[in-house]
Amino acid sequence: MANLTRHEARQAAFQILFALEKDPQNNNIDDLYDIVLEGKDFDDYLPRLINGVLGTKSELDEQITAHLADGWAINRINKADLVILRLAIYELTNQLVPYKVAIDEALILAKTFADEDDRKFVNGMLKNFVLVDGSTTE
Numbered sequence: 001m002a003n004l005t006r007h008e009a010r011q012a013a014f015q016i017l018f019a020l021e022k023d024p025q026n027n028n029i030d031d032l033y034d035i036v037l038e039g040k041d042f043d044d045y046l047p048r049l050i051n052g053v054l055g056t057k058s059e060l061d062e063q064i065t066a067h068l069a070d071g072w073a074i075n076r077i078n079k080a081d082l083v084i085l086r087l088a089i090y091e092l093t094n095q096l097v098p099y100k101v102a103i104d105e106a107l108i109l110a111k112t113f114a115d116e117d118d119r120k121f122v123n124g125m126l127k128n129f130v131l132v133d134g135s136t137t138e
Contacts, residue, residue, distance in 0.1 A: 003043045006097075007105065010087060012036045013049040014109050017083045020054070052094065053086050060086045063093070067128050077121075080114045084122050089129060099130050 004012060016032045026032070029050070053060065064085050065074050074082070088106035091097050097105075103126045110119035 003041050004037075004046060006045060007108070008040075009042060009046040009049065010105050010109065011112070012042070012046055013053070013087060014083055014113060016050055017053055017087070018080060018113070021079045021083055048096075049087060049090065053083075053090050056090060057086065060089050060093075063089055063129070064125070067125055078114070078118065081110070081118050081122055084109045084114070085125055088122075088126055092126075092130070103127070103130070 015036045016029065019032050019036075020026060020029070061074055064077070064082070068074065068077075077085070084106050087109070088102045091102040091105075092099055096102075103123070106122050106126055107119055110122045114122075
């Protein structure tokens with residue numbers, strides 16, 4: 001059986017991180033892997049994303065907060081958008097993929113798991129992040 005593609009790994013990472021965000025008391029990540037992956041094989045990219053986001057969540061949230069409009073607080077961002085932003089900014093700041101790929105994949109996640117307004121919000125936040133922070137590895 002083939003490993004998940006990077007796109008599929010991002011989708012699985014989103015689903016696992018979203019479940020953990022919705023239920024912070026749930027600490028059985030192995031069960032979440034089983035539920036989301038349904039027995040599919042994966043390489044080290046999926047746990048790298050999940051562990052990376054979980055391990056740097058406060059730093060990622062600080063970066064997100066720094067790019068919010070005046071009067072906005074991170075707790076006003078819906079959980080799906082927040083998880084998508086964390087994943088994309090983790091990939092950007094760790095230069096795992098070119099910035100265009102990180103943004104495109106985040107927009108696909110927003111289109112899949114949220115709505116058009118969320119996609120626009122995610123797009124604006126990430127473009128602002130890339131412009132201001134210079135996270136533009138080609």
